Amino acid sequence: MRLHTTPTPTRRAWTIELRPQHGGLALVCAQCSADSLLPPGASGRSAALAHLARHARTDVLPPYLRICQCHEHGCRWHHRHRGCTGPVLLVLTCEHSGRIWRLADICAACTEATPHTAAVPDTVLATSPAGPHSTLSGPGPDDGRRRIRTNSSPAEQTYVRELLGYLAAALPSEISAKARLLALQCALRTNGRSFVQLPAGLLRAMRIDRDPSPWQDLEEAHWLHRPPATSYAASRRTSVRLLDPTVLSRSLSRTKRIRAADWALRTSYNKQLRNHGADEGLAALTLRAHTHAGTVHGQDQQGRLTGMCGLPSQKLPHVLNLLTTAGFLATWRSDPGSTDLTWTLTRP
Ligand SMILES: [Zn+2]
Ligand SMILES: [Zn+2]
Ligand SMILES: [Zn+2]
DSSP, X not given: OOOOOOOOOOOOEEEEEEEEXXXXXXXXXXXXXXXXXXXXXXXXXXXXXXXXHHXXXXXXXXXXXXXXXXXXXXXXXXXXXXXXXSOEEEEEEEEGGGTEEEEEEEXXXXXXXXXXXXXXXXXXXXXXXXXXXXXGGOOOTTSOXXXXXXXXXXXXXXHHHHHHHHHHHHSOTTOOHHHHHHHHHHXXXXXXXXXXXXXXXXXXXXXXXXXXXXXXXXXXXXXXXXXXXXXXXXXXXXXXXXXXXXOXXXXXXXXXHXXXXXXXXXXXTOGGGTTOOHHHHHXXXXXXXXXXXXXSEEEEEHHHHHHHHTOOGGGHHHHHHHHHHTTSEXXXXXXXXXXXXXXXXXXX
């Protein structure tokens, strides 16, 4: 008797290596054998993300066929393992200080256990040339891929949380908190064709209207491009083009994204933090975005939160103490031997 064999499913895991070579940086893809020297000055990160996004859009699978690729590869991408559980997410991982980039379908449990990893949210990678049937153009309402957490939270909070996670993986670790807050606003306010217009009042509220450093940080990371200063100084709006090929948010309504951007702004520059800087503002936003919906309590992996805050891990306690003194946090705790941080906000 012949056994029916199911065809091998499409492997939804793609890896890029950025290899320094004589004459520049080469992009080497393990899947399609692409091996090309990048033009001088090109960002390896942008090229890698663009290439990975193309693979994800081409090798589409219906949600019910998507399996944890980490498990398929023997769970070698993380240390501890408690078994695969949770929805399968599309996940971006950066290894070897930005030399290796991997995009893969990974279950929520493996994602949590893998360092330098972020689930690619629906706000990102949303536009697919593959059309409405692409799994990347937005999953059905019940497929569970949208979030790792099971608690439901307001849409604004969810979008911001997902984007913070994405930016933690996609931006270089040395990018300042101020630049991360700017990147978040740009990603949420983009018109879906990678262009953003930021009103002067917004930049004043973010206290960056006279500060070139966050722009420089993001330009040096090849994350955005700002036209020359003549128009910047003269006009009431700063026009920006986003160079991160994955930040396209066409699947979400603009109104919802702007609402999320306003929520993020109110949280990170709220009155309690008036006398504090961007480090405290971004930490406050990260904690608020990860607080269980409708409560003042939160708990998450300390390493992940630190990455989203753009802080070295030893600086986190100092910033959390400042947030407590400012009245934003009621308490926070990081137990020895645990990788989790627990906190309570002063108000929901
Ligand atoms: Zn490839
Ligand atoms: Zn695994
Ligand atoms: Zn898994």
